[in-house]
Amino acid sequence: xxxxxxxxxxxxxxxxxxxxxxxxxxxxxxxxxxxxxxxxxxxxxxxxxxxxxxxxxxxxxxxxxxxxxxxxxxxxxxxxxx
Numbered sequence: 001x002x003x004x005x006x007x008x009x010x011x012x013x014x015x016x017x018x019x020x021x022x023x024x025x026x027x028x029x030x031x032x033x034x035x036x037x038x039x040x041x042x043x044x045x046x047x048x049x050x051x052x053x054x055x056x057x058x059x060x061x062x063x064x065x066x067x068x069x070x071x072x073x074x075x076x077x078x079x080x081x082x
Contacts, residue, residue: 007032015076018044048073
């Protein structure tokens, strides 16, 4: 279940899919989303996940899912080496 106060779903942190720290009042300094239901209430989060099942299965990432800038929405961080 979702715990917006902790920023978790089923005990796993829900990271902001667009790294909106400073721009979004629900994104903390660690990139964790604290909105009640990001899939229903956040269009940025919903661009990546249509439902919680997709989010739960996001560990099955293929390289094509990472955008050109190196930002990986499934990890909530940039994952390239400069």
